[in-house]
Amino acid sequence: MSKPKHSKVIRPGFPLPVSDPVQDRFARPLRDLRLSVIDRCNLRCDYCMPADSLQGRGIFLPKPELLSDDELVRLVRVFVRLGVHKLRLTGGEPLLRPGFTDLVARLAALPGIDDLALTTNGILLPRHARALKAAGLGRITVSLDSIDAATFLRMSGGKGSAAEVLAGIKAAEAAGFDQLKINTVVQRGVNDNEIESLIGFFRGTGHIVRLIEFMDVGSLNHWDRTQVVASADLLKRIHDCWPLRPLPSKVHGETARRYAFEDGEGEVGFISSITQPFCGDCTRARVTADGNLYSCLFAHRGAALRPLLRQRSTDDALEAFLRGQWQAREDRYSELRSSIDGDSQRVEMFRMGG
Numbered sequence: 001m002s003k004p005k006h007s008k009v010i011r012p013g014f015p016l017p018v019s020d021p022v023q024d025r026f027a028r029p030l031r032d033l034r035l036s037v038i039d040r041c042n043l044r045c046d047y048c049m050p051a052d053s054l055q056g057r058g059i060f061l062p063k064p065e066l067l068s069d070d071e072l073v074r075l076v077r078v079f080v081r082l083g084v085h086k087l088r089l090t091g092g093e094p095l096l097r098p099g100f101t102d103l104v105a106r107l108a109a110l111p112g113i114d115d116l117a118l119t120t121n122g123i124l125l126p127r128h129a130r131a132l133k134a135a136g137l138g139r140i141t142v143s144l145d146s147i148d149a150a151t152f153l154r155m156s157g158g159k160g161s162a163a164e165v166l167a168g169i170k171a172a173e174a175a176g177f178d179q180l181k182i183n184t185v186v187q188r189g190v191n192d193n194e195i196e197s198l199i200g201f202f203r204g205t206g207h208i209v210r211l212i213e214f215m216d217v218g219s220l221n222h223w224d225r226t227q228v229v230a231s232a233d234l235l236k237r238i239h240d241c242w243p244l245r246p247l248p249s250k251v252h253g254e255t256a257r258r259y260a261f262e263d264g265e266g267e268v269g270f271i272s273s274i275t276q277p278f279c280g281d282c283t284r285a286r287v288t289a290d291g292n293l294y295s296c297l298f299a300h301r302g303a304a305l306r307p308l309l310r311q312r313s314t315d316d317a318l319e320a321f322l323r324g325q326w327q328a329r330e331d332r333y334s335e336l337r338s339s340i341d342g343d344s345q346r347v348e349m350f351r352m353g354g
């Protein structure tokens, strides 16, 4: 039997999930937590961790600096007190974290979390999909920027293959995950000429492709606005092939604008942080694998939680700290992008977790 929304299943020692989440300076409620569980990755996507940018040793966090499973579970439990009910596990590549499936099982059991999702590059799904399903994972988003073997390698820093990711999607289907989200970052002159073939490939499969405008996250990806393909242009191109009609948002604060194929072959989404920012409804907090809290994907300053987690502070003290951080939040980077000093050292995507 599935858990009712905001389930009131009380377990000894577990606080009731709240119905009035903490709000920030723009009255945006805290509802979603994106938790990066590791910064390591088995790919080198050029819009996140370009192969030429990070060389040599000491790139990634040493194990002792990673939050432990106990610390992650405790942290999420306290976030639930503040209103979080959607939890997305990210990375780096989260499936590289040792014992990840056990962590998923513990997070899935937490009262108040009624939407537990994973963002992965899919390459390790054949090994883990069934166990993740059994552990209680609800949804999977697979990052796939091209089904063309050469373009895939060009965008992944020469690592992995489109075939491996497609095998991962098949394994997720076989494990019972349907309606996967397929996240595709579109870059002009790189993969924008392939969008129709990628959409055509997934039409009718039940999976939903979301086309993401190339974003200036971090400072390594050599972002250039001329490389951005506006969602409106892609929407027109796809509509010319397969007529589309707009769909309403499924949830408050949804990042994608949804469109259904008129012929019933599914839907497609557009995440347009550059041309159609959506900060007004942003209900997302992010925590990096080493325990830094960020209130925006484009933040360059965060709050360290690890000391609070490791220095015997109480859950009440942790809750009060998190509440204060969110209440002081006024991020609207995407809306203010053009007027903000672009040079400030923003946190890298592979650390922030997207």
Ligand code: SF4
Pocket (backbone or CB within 6 Å): 273, 278, 279, 280, 282, 283, 284, 295, 296, 297, 298, 331, 332, 333, 334, 335
């Ligand atoms: S730019 Fe920041 S505030 Fe705006 S939607 Fe993205 S994460 Fe939220």
